[in-house]
Amino acid sequence: MSRSFSIKTLILGTMLLPFVASAETLSDIVTTFVQFVGQFVMPLLFSIALAWFIWVVIDFIRNADSAEERKKGRRRILWGIIVLFVMVAYLGITSVFTTTFFGSDPILPQLWK
DSSP states (O other): OOHHHHHHHHHHHHHHOOOOHHOOSSSHHHHHHHHHHHIHHHHHHHHHHHHHHHHHHHHHHHHOOHHHHHHHHHHHHHHHHHHHHHHHHHHHHHHHIIIIIOOOOOOOOOOOO
């Protein structure tokens, strides 16, 4: 076993220890992880994607006189719209599955309660 592998395993085990120690079953661990992603990671990703999209639109308007920059800006705006659509579609699909199969309220990202 290499030294770097054992160091990485030790770090990962230390990071996961609070989850394992406070959880009684694997279901609790998965629920805690899903809630963490739904409450903290998804709002952060939405915020970053929306800020990036707004920046791309502002940059497109600012560089409207250059044909090369307009072409590049259109492509970036299209990808921004696609990314935002995929993120919203992911939330919709997971909400439908959560409600249908588990009978519980979907975890929707919120910045504050």
